[in-house]
Amino acid sequence: MSAPKSSTDANSAFVTVRDLKKTFDVSKPWLERTIERAPKQFLKAVDGVTFDIKKGETFALVGESGSGKSTVARMVVGLLPVTGGEVMVDGISMTTTVDSAAREKLRRRIQMIFQDPYASLNPRWRVQDIIAEPIRAFNLLSSPKDITDRVGELLTLVGLSPLDGVKFPHQFSGGQRQRVAIARALASNAEFIVCDEPTSALDVSVQAQILNLMRDLQDKMGLTYLFISHNLAVVRHMATSIGVMYLGRLTEVSQAKEMFRNPRHPYTRMLLDAVPDLGMSGRARTPVQGEIPSPINPPSGCTFHPRCPLVNDRCRAEAPVPIHGVACHAVEEGRTGTMAVRKSA
Amino acid sequence: MTQPVLSVRNLKVEFVTRRGTLRAIDDVSFDIAPGEVLGVVGESGAGKSLTGTAIIGLIDPPGRIAGGEILLQGKRIDNLDKESLRKIRGKRIGMIFQDPLTSLNPLFKISEQLVETIQTHSSMNASQARQRAIDLLIEVGIPAPEKRIDGYPHEFSGGMRQRVVIALALAAEPELIIADEPTTALDVSVQAQIITLLKKLCRERGTAVMLVTHDMGVIAETADRVAVMYAGRIAEIGPVREVVQHARHPYAKGLMGAIPTLEATASRLVQIPGSMPRLTAIPRGCAFNPRCSEVFARCHVERPEPMTVGKSEVACWLYDTKKEAAA
Numbered sequence A: 001m002s003a004p005k006s007s008t009d010a011n012s013a014f015v016t017v018r019d020l021k022k023t024f025d026v027s028k029p030w031l032e033r034t035i036e037r038a039p040k041q042f043l044k045a046v047d048g049v050t051f052d053i054k055k056g057e058t059f060a061l062v063g064e065s066g067s068g069k070s071t072v073a074r075m076v077v078g079l080l081p082v083t084g085g086e087v088m089v090d091g092i093s094m095t096t097t098v099d100s101a102a103r104e105k106l107r108r109r110i111q112m113i114f115q116d117p118y119a120s121l122n123p124r125w126r127v128q129d130i131i132a133e134p135i136r137a138f139n140l141l142s143s144p145k146d147i148t149d150r151v152g153e154l155l156t157l158v159g160l161s162p163l164d165g166v167k168f169p170h171q172f173s174g175g176q177r178q179r180v181a182i183a184r185a186l187a188s189n190a191e192f193i194v195c196d197e198p199t200s201a202l203d204v205s206v207q208a209q210i211l212n213l214m215r216d217l218q219d220k221m222g223l224t225y226l227f228i229s230h231n232l233a234v235v236r237h238m239a240t241s242i243g244v245m246y247l248g249r250l251t252e253v254s255q256a257k258e259m260f261r262n263p264r265h266p267y268t269r270m271l272l273d274a275v276p277d278l279g280m281s282g283r284a285r286t287p288v289q290g291e292i293p294s295p296i297n298p299p300s301g302c303t304f305h306p307r308c309p310l311v312n313d314r315c316r317a318e319a320p321v322p323i324h325g326v327a328c329h330a331v332e333e334g335r336t337g338t339m340a341v342r343k344s345a
Numbered sequence B: 001m002t003q004p005v006l007s008v009r010n011l012k013v014e015f016v017t018r019r020g021t022l023r024a025i026d027d028v029s030f031d032i033a034p035g036e037v038l039g040v041v042g043e044s045g046a047g048k049s050l051t052g053t054a055i056i057g058l059i060d061p062p063g064r065i066a067g068g069e070i071l072l073q074g075k076r077i078d079n080l081d082k083e084s085l086r087k088i089r090g091k092r093i094g095m096i097f098q099d100p101l102t103s104l105n106p107l108f109k110i111s112e113q114l115v116e117t118i119q120t121h122s123s124m125n126a127s128q129a130r131q132r133a134i135d136l137l138i139e140v141g142i143p144a145p146e147k148r149i150d151g152y153p154h155e156f157s158g159g160m161r162q163r164v165v166i167a168l169a170l171a172a173e174p175e176l177i178i179a180d181e182p183t184t185a186l187d188v189s190v191q192a193q194i195i196t197l198l199k200k201l202c203r204e205r206g207t208a209v210m211l212v213t214h215d216m217g218v219i220a221e222t223a224d225r226v227a228v229m230y231a232g233r234i235a236e237i238g239p240v241r242e243v244v245q246h247a248r249h250p251y252a253k254g255l256m257g258a259i260p261t262l263e264a265t266a267s268r269l270v271q272i273p274g275s276m277p278r279l280t281a282i283p284r285g286c287a288f289n290p291r292c293s294e295v296f297a298r299c300h301v302e303r304p305e306p307m308t309v310g311k312s313e314v315a316c317w318l319y320d321t322k323k324e325a326a327a
Helices: A032-035 A069-077 A101-109 A128-137 A143-159 A160-164 A174-186 A202-220 A234-236 A256-261 A268-273 A313-317 A331-332 B046-053 B082-088 B108-123 B126-139 B158-170 B188-205 B216-222 B240-245 B250-257 B297-301
Strands: A014-027 A042-054 A058-062 A084-089 A112-113 A192-196 A224-228 A241-246 A249-255 B008-017 B019-030 B037-041 B063-073 B093-097 B175-182 B208-210 B225-230 B233-239 B307-309 B313-316
Touching: A014 A069, A014 A224, A014 B158, A042 A058, A042 A069, A042 A084, A042 A241, A042 A249, A058 A069, A058 A234, A058 B108, A069 A112, A069 A192, A069 A268, A084 B216, A112 A174, A128 A143, A128 A174, A143 A174, A160 B093, A174 A202, A202 A234, A202 A268, A202 B250, A224 B208, A241 A313, A241 B046, A249 A256, A249 A268, A249 B126, A268 A313, A268 A331, A268 B188, A313 A331, A331 B225, A331 B307, B019 B046, B037 B046, B037 B158, B046 B063, B046 B175, B046 B208, B063 B082, B093 B158, B108 B126, B108 B158, B126 B158, B188 B208, B188 B250, B208 B216, B216 B240, B225 B240, B225 B250, B233 B240, B233 B250
Parallel strands: A058 A224, A058 A241, A112 A192, A192 A224, B037 B208, B037 B225, B093 B175, B175 B208
Antiparallel strands: A014 A042, A014 A084, A241 A249, B008 B019, B008 B063, B225 B233, B233 B313, B307 B313
């Protein structure tokens, strides 16, 4: 496999997301709205998300369901049009560039792996056709022989046999299907892969195989990952840096090690405390209070304030802006001392 | 010794198919004491859920219980007729399923579903049953139950729905609760709430729980004992601390190492090569032998039976002290 070429050097960001926004119209149908004289209703699924990913690194987005992680992922790959903000990959804007040829070229380098390998592979296609689809779609190879060779090479790369190409997806287990999905993502020599919960449909032992495979491929080919997960332990294993999302906003962005050693935002601490403890240290757990509110009608000020132990009047009125990666008034004002700091492992 | 709430003895479950008889559960035995939480873990297809289904007598044809005994408070329940089983189900054995949205009927109010369950298993009148339903909702931590009780399932969030399902399971004060992946469909934060709740309720009432899950973290937090299942058999069963921290069976060891943790520093996870065999092709001898790193000749010919090692029981020839191997 040819080494990925890139115009960016190792230190600058390969993927840049700036103030990304997505609003969905969830209004009732026109007639009902007119009769009831109700205004249009909007849901802010993603509200100003900003992060950078360096080449060869993994940026993880974590959060509860409904926090907008997957919406960000879909906007980054271009499956959803953005409402506002910008996504730049390797210096080329995905959202504002008018030059469609440049964007088309960029598309090849971005691929996605989905959560459910049972739904993301066409059951009527043979695996060799599934994997060859990006090759054909981007006209990377033309002779059938070359394509077959390339598919065999990809299958070997993800730990399957080239002979598996003639099989159909139903003949594989969940883990093997996810391998096929990874092979398909790599087929167009992608450099940036967006993984939306790639292992949450898999058993732990299979999950370990897939996570190891993804890391091996990253080392081998210098892949850049945007990794979406709700499982903090998986994220701990994969990520270089982490963004915690809550109701469409990033509450904390920091280096992975730093975040687990010293979580700063109260929400991050809550999430970390909620993870079941395999070490059986007998640590007393304070179960997280409450649940994520509806994004149609988010709380005023800091959206986390109804669940936050450090809430005060300012939090209820004023939305915090990120300072050194943390969007929290309490952290800014140094009021976090009252919360027990999680013991580092 | 007190009598176990549930005793499963040499349970076998088979599926008769055109391609022959598949044995999905093969010689599984365990006990659950009053107030005890037994965790059952394993990969999908290991037979964890099927064991639960067999206990409550809900195996659909072509599946059938092919052998063994299931005893509830010392009385056999696997040979009862449908009608007597139906009376046990819900009354003496409660169930909590994975997806709270599918275990509640979307067309009926929460109150109707709770009252129906309560009245089926007791002789309360409607208003008493309703009061009891409200009490149950308070117990499982639903705020403003007098108002919420008349809501439909879709008006509740995932965590709240699971609380309602737990309330339903508790309605008849069962002796045993079978919880099949009760937190898998929930977020970690909500999962922690549900685990805490389940644990508290069982401690208070002395209910025995069989907790089926693939999440070792949940087991470590909740269970008193753990059974690790592989290809329809119990590979290792023992106190939770023993199994989680000093797993003995190579499969259990691999499974523990495969779990990413918040504390781990290793850059690679332990990986068990291959995947679980299909029921049509269970290897001879120990079913784990093709994937086992410590396999030796005996594993290919002879099936290991559970043997006592420390406080656990492990089905692995590595721990056979009597060295007179199969001739």
